[in-house]
Amino acid sequence: MFYLWKNSRIFFAIIWLLITVSLGIWWFLLGLKLTNTVAGLSAKLDASAASESLLVLERQSRMIKMEGTFFLSMLLLGGITLIWLSYRDIRRNKMIHDFFSTVTHEMKTPLASLRLQAESLQEELPNHHENKLIHRLLKDSVRIESQMNRAMYLASLTRSEILYIEKTNVRSVFLSVGEDFPELKIDLSHLEDVFVPADRKALESIFKNLAENSLKHGKANVLKVISKKQISNQILITITDNGTGFDGKYKNLGIPFQKHGSTSGTGIGLYIIKS
Structure with a gap:
């Protein structure tokens, strides 16, 4: 009620x-x-x-x-x-959101187990061809896990769930992002070791979606993070990459299920970032 x-x-x-x-x-x-x-x-x-x-x-x-x-x-x-x-x-x-939340939550454990086993196989198999297949398996598992996290976070946004605000280290969040995207070099040399009051999961979701967009749609391999302190105890974080950039209407970015080019995508990642 x-x-x-x-x-x-x-x-x-x-x-x-x-x-x-x-x-x-x-x-x-x-x-x-x-x-x-x-x-x-x-x-x-x-x-x-x-x-x-x-x-x-x-x-x-x-x-x-x-x-x-x-x-x-x-x-x-x-x-x-x-x-x-x-x-x-x-x-x-509500029934649809609860269903997707349950499915994504139940799939996270086997996906994490699959990824762990694939990483173990990658270390044990010296054969280049087999290693290439394992690398592809790891890449696809990361992609599926990213989609699951995105769906679960989207469901929490539609239910207007309350954020859990805590003292969060921004550098540690970016290090976590780097573990999920090993093919993307994240330059943190210009990022100060600062703590901000934020929901860590929400912050990770924002930065992971930005990294995935740079890697997948911008074809970038380097992500540079710069922090600059502002007045009123605020901090400005600027993220740039060496990708191809975006050739389209910026006002349409963040609209769910709207394609902006030939690459596949749902637009949910940028929608989560804006929300």
Whole structure:
């Protein structure tokens, strides 16, 4: 129930329903009041004119009651239907998010085990051809693991989960990124050994997605990280690479499921970074 009220669509639908129904009731009562007022004034006329006026007003009063009742009923039915459809959509989305979260969480353990065994085989097999195959296996396992982490983090974003803010060493986060992308040289010589209040998992996700985009779409092999202290105890981190760059509309970057070139990609990585 708390999840239901957290959703703004349900909240605004209920507000819309209350305001619209209130206006409808006000119009309905005002019409009846005006009809009764006119009927009272008509009663003060002569008998023949008053009798004819009262018949007309009685018909108009019945018409207002019938049309007003129908209008309010349709208004109420439409509002309730809108709220029910929004609630059903929320429940369905929650089920989908929970499913993906469960699947990605369950797959992380076997993927980590597969990667560990592949690394062990790579050290033990001296044959160049076999080593090349193991390297390809490692590369694909890292790619799958990255997609799983991205899907799980995307699900947490859509559920508006609270970030766990802690004192985080930025250099250690980049070292962790370098372990996942050994083919990418990360230059940390211009990065100060600083700590920032941040969610470590969120920070790792941001930097890993940037590294993957540089490697995959920019064809870069060097990533340079520069830090510069700002006022108010803030720090500016600049990340550059030696890749081909981006030839497209920058305003479209970060839009999910929108391709920006011939390379495969969903745009979810940059969407997570922006979010």
